[in-house]
Each structure stands twice: as C-alpha cells, then as structure tokens.
Amino acid sequence: MKFFEQVAAAATRNCSMVCVGLDPDMGKLPEAVKASGKAFFDFNKAIVDATKGLVCCYKPQAAFYAGADRDGELRDTISYIHENAPGVPVILDVKRGDIGSTAAQYAKEAFERYGADAVTVNPYMGLDAVKPFLDYDEKGVIILCRTSNPHSGDLQNLVSGGKALYEHVAELVRDQWNWNGNAALVVGATYPAELAKLRKMCPELPFLVPGVGAQGGSVSEVVKNGATPGWGNLMINSSRGIIFAGSGDDFAEAASRAARKLRDEINSCRA
Amino acid sequence: MKFFEQVAAAATRNCSMVCVGLDPDMGKLPEAVKASGKAFFDFNKAIVDATKGLVCCYKPQAAFYAGADRDGELRDTISYIHENAPGVPVILDVKRGDIGSTAAQYAKEAFERYGADAVTVNPYMGLDAVKPFLDYDEKGVIILCRTSNPHSGDLQNLVSGGKALYEHVAELVRDQWNWNGNAALVVGATYPAELAKLRKMCPELPFLVPGVGAQGGSVSEVVKNGATPGWGNLMINSSRGIIFAGSGDDFAEAASRAARKLRDEINSCRA
Numbered sequence: 001m002k003f004f005e006q007v008a009a010a011a012t013r014n015c016s017m018v019c020v021g022l023d024p025d026m027g028k029l030p031e032a033v034k035a036s037g038k039a040f041f042d043f044n045k046a047i048v049d050a051t052k053g054l055v056c057c058y059k060p061q062a063a064f065y066a067g068a069d070r071d072g073e074l075r076d077t078i079s080y081i082h083e084n085a086p087g088v089p090v091i092l093d094v095k096r097g098d099i100g101s102t103a104a105q106y107a108k109e110a111f112e113r114y115g116a117d118a119v120t121v122n123p124y125m126g127l128d129a130v131k132p133f134l135d136y137d138e139k140g141v142i143i144l145c146r147t148s149n150p151h152s153g154d155l156q157n158l159v160s161g162g163k164a165l166y167e168h169v170a171e172l173v174r175d176q177w178n179w180n181g182n183a184a185l186v187v188g189a190t191y192p193a194e195l196a197k198l199r200k201m202c203p204e205l206p207f208l209v210p211g212v213g214a215q216g217g218s219v220s221e222v223v224k225n226g227a228t229p230g231w232g233n234l235m236i237n238s239s240r241g242i243i244f245a246g247s248g249d250d251f252a253e254a255a256s257r258a259a260r261k262l263r264d265e266i267n268s269c270r271a
Numbered sequence: 272m273k274f275f276e277q278v279a280a281a282a283t284r285n286c287s288m289v290c291v292g293l294d295p296d297m298g299k300l301p302e303a304v305k306a307s308g309k310a311f312f313d314f315n316k317a318i319v320d321a322t323k324g325l326v327c328c329y330k331p332q333a334a335f336y337a338g339a340d341r342d343g344e345l346r347d348t349i350s351y352i353h354e355n356a357p358g359v360p361v362i363l364d365v366k367r368g369d370i371g372s373t374a375a376q377y378a379k380e381a382f383e384r385y386g387a388d389a390v391t392v393n394p395y396m397g398l399d400a401v402k403p404f405l406d407y408d409e410k411g412v413i414i415l416c417r418t419s420n421p422h423s424g425d426l427q428n429l430v431s432g433g434k435a436l437y438e439h440v441a442e443l444v445r446d447q448w449n450w451n452g453n454a455a456l457v458v459g460a461t462y463p464a465e466l467a468k469l470r471k472m473c474p475e476l477p478f479l480v481p482g483v484g485a486q487g488g489s490v491s492e493v494v495k496n497g498a499t500p501g502w503g504n505l506m507i508n509s510s511r512g513i514i515f516a517g518s519g520d521d522f523a524e525a526a527s528r529a530a531r532k533l534r535d536e537i538n539s540c541r542a
Contacts, residue, residue: 023373061369061373063367063369063374063376063377063380064373064376066376066377066380066384067375067376067377067379067380068376069384071342095367095368095369095393096334096366097366097368097393097395098332098334098366099418099419099420100420102294102332102334102335103334104338105334105335105337105338105339106334106337106338108338109334109337109338113337113338113340122366122368122393122395122396123395123425123426124368124393124394124395124418124426124427125393125415125418125420125423125427126420126421126422126423126424126425126426126427127422127425128420128421128422128423129420129422144395144396147370147395147396149370149371149396149397149399149400150397150399151396151397151398151399151400152396152397152399153397154394154397154398154443155394155395155397155436155439155440155443156395156396156397158429158431158432158436158439159432160429160430160431160436161429161430165426165429165431165436168426168429169426172425172426
C-alpha cells in the first residue's frame with residue numbers, strides 16, 4: 001500500500017491526525033530507561049506500545065540518533081513499529097537534499113537501510129535532489145515548504161514574481177514533482193496564515209505540520225487552516241509534548257494521555 | 272588552527288587548490304579492494320596515501336557511506352587522514368539543514384562523532400539551521416549557494432528584489448552569518464557566470480567549487496572567475512575524475528596522476 005494510503009487508513013482506524021515525533025534525547029529520558037544499553041530503543045518501544053492506537057504515523061528525527069551514534073536503535077525502532085503497530089507508517093525525518101547520484105544513496109539509506117515508509121526532503125537544490133526519492137512510488141516524499149522555525153523566513157519569504165519562495169516550492173510540488181502521487185509538504189503550525197494560503201493553493205496535497213506543543217503553534221488554527229474533509233491529508237506532529245509529557249516511571253502512560261488529548265483536541269476542532 | 276587557516280596552510284605547502292572527493296561506490300571499486308570487509312576504508316587509505324601531497328583538503332560525501340551502511344569506515348577514513356596526512360583538513364559533505372536543537376545534533380554528528388574539520392550545510396531553513404554549526408568557531412561551515420546540478424536553478428535562480436535567491440544566500444553569509452569568520456560558499460563550476468558574480472560580491476569568502484571533471488565544469492573558467500591572489504579561498508573539488516581515474520591494481524597511482532594533473536592545470540591557469 002502506498003504511504004499516503006497507509007496514513008489515511010491508520011488515521012481512519014484511530015480517528016487521529018496525530019503524528020508522534022520519536023526524538024529521544026539522553027538528557028530527558030526517564031531514569032528507569034537511561035541505564036539501558038539501548039535506551040533510545042527501549043524508550044521508543046514503550047512510547048509506541050502506549051500510543052499506537054492513537055496516531056496516524058510516527059516520525060523519528062534522524063539527527064537525534066546520528067548525534068548519539070545510535071543508528072542501530074533507529075533501525076530497530078522502525079522495525080518494531082512495523083511489527084507491533086502494523087499499518088502505522090513511519091516518516092524518517094532526515095531533510096536530505098543532494099544531487100542525483102548522491103540523493104539516490106540517501107534514498108537507499110532511508111528506504112532500504114532503515115526501512116522508512118516516507119522521508120522529508122529539502123528542495124533548495126531543485127528537482128535533481130528530490131527525484132531519486134520520488135521514484136520510489138510506494139514511499140512518501142515530504143518536501144520542506146514553510147518550516148516552523150523562527151528564521152524560516154530568511155529565504156522562504158523572499159518574494160519573486162509576486163509569490164514567496166515557499167509558494168514557488170508548493171507550486172513545483174503540486175504541478176511538476178508529484179507524478180507518482182507520493183509528494184507532500186512540510187508546513188509549520190507556527191505560521192497559520194501561510195498554512196491557510198498553502199491549503200488554498202494545494203487542496204489535495206497532504207501536509208505534515210510540525211510546531212504545535214513546545215514550539216507554540218495553535219492546534220485550532222492548524223485544523224481551521226489546514227484540514228480538509230476525510231482523513232490522511234493532515235499529519236499534525238508533536239514530539240516533546242508527547243514523548244516527554246512525563247519523566248517518571250509512568251512516562252509511557254503520560255505520553256498516551258498527551259497523545260489522546262491532542263487527538264481529541266484536533267477532533268473537537270474539526271467538529 | 273581554524274579550518275580555513277588549515278586549508279590555506281595545506282594549499283600553500285602543496286601548491287594546490289585541489290580537494291579530493293572521497294565518494295566510494297562499491298560498483299566502481301577495483302576488484303582487488305572489493306573483496307575486503309572494509310573496502311571503502313581500504314580504498315580511501317590508498318587514495319589518501321597517493322594524493323596527500325597534492326591537495327588542500329579532502330571531502331568525503333556522507334551519502335555514500337550512509338547508503339552502504341558503512342558509517343564506521345567514514346569515521347576511520349577521517350581519523351586516517353588526520354593521522355597520516357597531518358595538516359590536511361577534512362570537509363564532511365552532508366548538506367544538513369534542520370531547526371536549532373536538531374541542527375545541534377547534526378553538528379555533533381559531523382564534528383564530534385566523525386571528527387570532521389568542516390561541513391556543508393543547506394540554507395533553506397534560515398539562520399536557525401546554520402547557527403549550531405557556525406558556533407563551532409574552529410570548524411568550517413560551507414553553505415550551499417549556487418549548486419552544480421542541472422536543476423539547481425529551479426529555486427536558486429528565482430529573482431527577488433533584483434537579486435537571485437543564490438545572491439541573497441551569499442549576502443546573508445557575507446553580512447550576517449560569518450561572525451566567527453568560519454563560513455564559506457558552495458558554488459558549482461558548471462555555472463561560471465554566477466561564479467564570477469559571486470566572487471565579485473564576496474571577494475574574501477572561501478568557495479568550495481564542485482563540478483569540474485565528470486560534471487563538465489571548466490577548470491580555466493573556475494580559476495578565471497573564482498580565484499584570488501594567495502591560497503586557501505578556493506577549493507576545487509574532483510571526486511570521480513580522481514578516485515576512479517584507474518580501475519586496475521594501479522588505481523592509486525592513477526589517482527595520484529589525475530590529482531597532479533588537475534593541480535598543475537589549475538596552477539597553469541593562475542600563472
């Protein structure tokens with residue numbers, strides 16, 4: 001099944017637009033987990049077991065595993081999700097971008113070495129940087145458009161021909177890069193007006209929306225500006241707000257409560 | 272010693288602007304090396320031994336190691352260069368770009384886990400994505416500006432306020448992001464007019480120039496448009512043209528000859 005069909009099926013089954021970001025950070029892990037030789041995996045396993053009925057997808061951020069030299073635990077986490085939360089797909093958040101032959105190696109890394117179902121990609125280098133990912137037609141390719149960080153406007157807001165750079169990216173993805181129907185956009189929750197504009201421009205593209213919770217984006221604004229009828233075209237990511245909701249022995253239950261609360265808040269905004 | 276001082280010292284000592292790209296690809300490795308359990312490392316070791324007196328820096332492309340699940344050989348290659356080609360710095364070509372806390376993890380990956388002396392970074396997300404790298408003031412941070420690939424103009428050539436996107440990137444780096452004096456630009460050899468324009472805009476920034484050799488960029492155009500007096504502000508990368516110059520048992524000698532030829536060609540264009 002194609003990635004976005006998987007997302008829609010999981011979202012429908014769990015009545016959820018929630019994507020849980022699996023971004024372990026040794027300094028923030030509960031004491032009970034820290035001592036383990038595979039602390040990131042053990043932590044993720046507990047989070048997945050506690051939240052798998054409440055989400056439409058998971059999104060591990062590769063940087064946390066890379067910085068901690070724990071690539072094996074990233075691979076094991078993705079395998080664990082596939083085996084123990086069947087039907088819930090995994091986005092590997094890598095934001096890669098490089099020229100053709102090199103991008104092909106990164107696609108191989110994400111989809112074959114790690115077994116991810118989707119990947120985030122940076123559009124700055126143009127089509128060459130994105131095509132090797134898009135060519136995996138069963139996989140999702142989620143392209144940075146308007147990102148949630150404070151300085152995202154440094155380049156993304158530059159206006160050319162009456163349209164901001166991020167709008168040019170959205171048009172490229174919508175009109176030229178989506179030949180396999182497997183492309184989507186990253187649009188930050190922290191910029192609701194831009195989210196509304198992009199949804200109007202691209203009513204059918206799925207959006208991955210980070211930035212609610214710790215980064216301050218409003219859930220109701222995201223739903224109002226980004227949701228469309230049905231399930232699967234909006235994935236609202238929360239990482240720290242869910243996985244670090246508790247820090248004691250009951251951290252998994254706290255994560256489950258936080259995921260349920262976010263899911264229900266989203267659904268009540270839709271109603 | 273700061274990265275760009277290291278480059279200048281190595282360039283002066285070896286009379287060379289050549290950067291050798293260490294991009295091993297199992298399908299292209301000589302038969303004699305392929306059989307080894309650490310084929311990438313053995314290949315790189317032979318290339319480094321044969322070229323270390325002819326270069327100003329090395330640039331392993333992380334994607335090749337990531338795609339082949341050979342991260343350990345990347346780390347060992349960088350250590351080998353530091354021990355056996357002392358004073359020749361290493362750029363880890365990763366083109367990362369992510370928000371603050373995540374970029375900090377990628378900086379840790381490049382500079383601490385792998386021990387690289389410099390890194391390539393993507394500017395699309397703005398200052399947040401670059402600052403955690405720039406904060407390592409001894410390390411070099413080489414920011415994608417005008418890349419060498421065919422579709423690089425998809426976004427980079429969009430004109431805003433009379434200037435192309437890549438010119439805005441150059442201005443940001445020159446005027447705002449270089450507070451530690453450790454920033455530089457990636458400018459492709461395949462776009463000589465843009466290279467000339469950027470050199471005029473940024474006479475003092477070091478440029479890393481990929482795209483000669485297999486990608487078709489002209490050495491004489493690069494030197495004419497990109498070089499300034501002295502050593503260290505131009506690093507001309509060749510990967511396949513050097514490391515795969517030969518495919519037999521004498522591959523290292525062939526690489527040495529190709530590196531010397533490129534070095535001498537560059538120097539004769541400067542004269």
